[in-house]
Amino acid sequence: MPILTPSETLYFSNAALNLSYDSAGYLRLRWTSAGGTEDELRKAYLQVRQAMQHFRTGKTMSIHHQRPLIPVAVQQWLSTDWIPGCVREVGYSHCAIVESHNPMARLASQAVSLGAPSALAFRHFPTEAAADAWLRLPV
Numbered sequence: 001m002p003i004l005t006p007s008e009t010l011y012f013s014n015a016a017l018n019l020s021y022d023s024a025g026y027l028r029l030r031w032t033s034a035g036g037t038e039d040e041l042r043k044a045y046l047q048v049r050q051a052m053q054h055f056r057t058g059k060t061m062s063i064h065h066q067r068p069l070i071p072v073a074v075q076q077w078l079s080t081d082w083i084p085g086c087v088r089e090v091g092y093s094h095c096a097i098v099e100s101h102n103p104m105a106r107l108a109s110q111a112v113s114l115g116a117p118s119a120l121a122f123r124h125f126p127t128e129a130a131a132d133a134w135l136r137l138p139v
Helices: 037-055 072-090 102-114 128-135
Strands: 009-014 016-020 026-031 059-063 096-100 121-125
Touching: 009 037, 009 072, 016 037, 026 037, 059 128, 072 102, 096 102, 096 128, 102 121, 121 128
Parallel strands: 026 059, 059 096, 096 121
Antiparallel strands: 009 016, 016 026
8 A cells, every 4th residue: 555645545556556636636646666567557547547537637746766667568558549548538738757766767758758749748857846846836
């Protein structure tokens, strides 16, 4: 069970991800060091999409501190299918990424963000506090 802040409610958890809703109006994605299989990662992202619909938010904080490298097939799926679909169908608008300690994982994350539709604002941050401040700015 992940440690949540007082403003969070756990929504979903699997080997790859602990997903919660922060009362500030965004989803918090805590990626695990286990990484998960390609199937577990896709299921986790589908839960994120469902949570965006459920909580009526287009904002996420994706915490990559311990996250291993995303498999190339999942990176491609994110860029070509999941992200554009979420932007178009659920209003995905803001993605704050708290960067990984692994340089290769940071590069993979940046590669995915470069292929995102222009309607999705991507920002990379060194800390959760900095990401939280950006996500709280009025739209």
